[in-house]
Every structure is written in C-alpha cells, then in structure tokens.
Amino acid sequence: MSLLEVRNLSKHFGGNKAVDQVNFDIQEGELLALIGPNGAGKTTTFNMVGGQLPASSGSVKLMGKELVRMAPRKIAHMGVGRTFQIAATFASLTVVENVQMALLSHEKKIYSFFSTASTQYRDRALALLAQVGMDEQADRPCSELAYGDVKRVELAMGLANEPKLLLMDEPTAGMAPKERNDLMALTKRLVIERNMAVLFTEHSMDVVFAYADRMLVLARGQIIAEGGAEDIRNHPKVQEVYFGTGKTFEKNAEKV
Ligand SMILES: Nc1ncnc2c1ncn2[C@@H]1O[C@H](COP(=O)(O)OP(=O)(O)OP(=O)(O)O)[C@@H](O)[C@H]1O
Numbered sequence: 001m002s003l004l005e006v007r008n009l010s011k012h013f014g015g016n017k018a019v020d021q022v023n024f025d026i027q028e029g030e031l032l033a034l035i036g037p038n039g040a041g042k043t044t045t046f047n048m049v050g051g052q053l054p055a056s057s058g059s060v061k062l063m064g065k066e067l068v069r070m071a072p073r074k075i076a077h078m079g080v081g082r083t084f085q086i087a088a089t090f091a092s093l094t095v096v097e098n099v100q101m102a103l104l105s106h107e108k109k110i111y112s113f114f115s116t117a118s119t120q121y122r123d124r125a126l127a128l129l130a131q132v133g134m135d136e137q138a139d140r141p142c143s144e145l146a147y148g149d150v151k152r153v154e155l156a157m158g159l160a161n162e163p164k165l166l167l168m169d170e171p172t173a174g175m176a177p178k179e180r181n182d183l184m185a186l187t188k189r190l191v192i193e194r195n196m197a198v199l200f201t202e203h204s205m206d207v208v209f210a211y212a213d214r215m216l217v218l219a220r221g222q223i224i225a226e227g228g229a230e231d232i233r234n235h236p237k238v239q240e241v242y243f244g245t246g247k248t249f250e251k252n253a254e255k256v
Contacts, residue, residue: 008022
C-alpha cells in the first residue's frame, strides 16, 4: 500500500476546474515535487491534501485512511505535516520558543504557552533544532536570523508532529542558490533518516531536478506528466506548457 493515494481529486471554483481528476501516489522515503506553470493547481492540490480546502470530489488516503472531509487538525494528527511561514507576531520569540509553540500546538496546549508552560518541551524542541542544524542559535529571536536559517526553523516546526508526510509549499522561494541547495539537501537527508515522505511545490527547476526523486507536472488542473528528471525533461507536453516561460530544463542546471 502507498503512503498516500490520491484518486480522482477535483476542485471546482464555479466553472473553473482548478484541479481536475488528479491521481497520484507517494511512497515512504520519497521526495516528490509538484510542479507546473502559474495557476496550474499546485496550491489547490496541496490544500486539499492538508485539509485546508474541501475537495469537490475524489479521495485522499493516508495509509488507507480517508482524509477527505476530515478537519485539518485531525489530518495533522493522522501524520500529514505542513511547513508554514513563521508569522510576524512570532518573529520576536526565540528560535526554540517557536519550535516549542509547534510542539504545544500539536499537543493542543497552546493556551498555556504564555503563562506557565514556557519551559515545556524545551528539550524536545532542541532535539528537533539539532536535526536542522539550528540548536546553537536556539535562544536568538527569529527576527535576527538570516532568511535561510528561518526556513530551517520552519522545517523543524513542520517536524514537530512527527509527520509521515510533510507538505512544503515553495520551500525555497526568495532564497539565494546556495541557501536553496542547503535546504533541499537537508530535506532530502531528513526524508531518508526519518523514512518519511515530502511533497513540495517549487518554481526553481534547478532545485527540482537536483533533489526530487520524482516529479508530477500539473497544467490547467490535470497531471500531464510524471516521472524522474529524464522523463520530465524530455516530455513533449512539459516542454509545451513551459515554452516561453523562461524555465530551463537543461542537464546539469545550476547546482552550487
Ligand atoms: N479561492 C479561490 N477561488 C477561486 N479560484 C481560485 C481560488 N484558489 C485558486 N483559484 C484558481 O484555481 C486555479 C489554480 O490555482 P492555484 O493557486 O492552485 O495554482 P498554482 O499552480 O498554485 O499557481 P501558482 O504557481 O501561481 O501559485 C487558478 O485558476 C486560480 O485562479
């Protein structure tokens, strides 16, 4: 059985078929990229898997259990994690406090954080930070961190509920090439070490071709291609939808 099975998943906004009868599987230990031009339906697909958006029809099963129509919180508890950007209001908290918040939230104890619970889960938070190489910066406010380091903290927060599948929406947006590669190399290492799976959307083709085990290409709400780097690079439909967008599909694209 696949870790995640998506079958005939659709989302219609009025007459707009944002996602139209999409099918795919994700296996444990897999880093899977969901790519496609602007408006292809990537975010909509993501939000249906995470439960933030109700599907119009279709099925999403995690280890055989149906997630469609389940509340996002329940889906998170079932083992689907998600990296969210650290909200501006939490930037003044330290690195470790942000990860503690994520742990508390997972345990439904968020209400107590600002009173007596500020020391709770510190050790667990530090252990997560060590996995992303941020334990030495644990007591710095997030607002002082370099952008790439903030992304590492967000990754540690995404791991707080021990996800079997982690969803990452454009994890490297706004990053310099070196930071992008570092973050994706770290993500790949975590996928292997934790035997989890990651589904990520991405606009940087260099990152996708360098790190994804497999790619799904969406265009106008439908999957037009699926496979490894060679299959995708040479796929006529993929070349067609990206033609004129300035995206490169060259071999050995930038890798720092
Ligand atoms: N809440 C909404 N209401 C109406 N239409 C929406 C809504 N969200 C998305 N859409 C439409 O659904 C389609 C797919 O959008 P989506 O954001 O999923 O694409 P995307 O592939 O993530 O795009 P991008 O790469 O630009 O983020 C688009 O036509 C978009 O305008």
